Amino acid sequence: MTDQTPAPIVRNVADRHRYEILVADESAGFTAYRDRGEQRVFYHTKIHEAFSGRGLASQLVREALNDVRAAGKRVVPVCPYVKKFLSKHEEFADVTDAVTPEILQWLDAELK
Structure with a gap:
């Protein structure tokens, strides 16, 4: 017997500021972000x-x-x-910015 479960789908749900992963149309998890100019600040991932x-x-x-x-x-x-993912996947180094105290302060204000 083969597994008939459809491949997971990732979608950006911009109005909720997160990417969701769906398995058979069921939410399996998300990674949350906020946009700061040209930066997308990821702050929480949950499966x-x-x-x-x-x-x-x-x-x-x-x-x-x-x-x-x-x-x-x-x-x-x-x-x-x-x-952690980025530390193992250097192919994203060209689009990665360091976390700074300024960004953390900005994010804290955004999430309040």
Whole structure:
């Protein structure tokens, strides 16, 4: 018997400031961001427990970063998972900016 589960789909839900990953039309998780000029500041990634262990976080973040690149924006990895992903995937170094105290202060104000 073969697995008939459709491939996961990643979509940008701009009005909610996040990318979501869907498995069979069910939300499996998200990575949240805020835009700061030409920077997309990622601050939280979550895969729901029922979907953990499938590599979905990696797929989600990779596709989100590809979308950021295609949009001509830059990535700021405040989220620990995104930061860890970037440390292992140097192909995104050209679109990555460092997290600074100024960005953290700005993000804190944005999220209040």
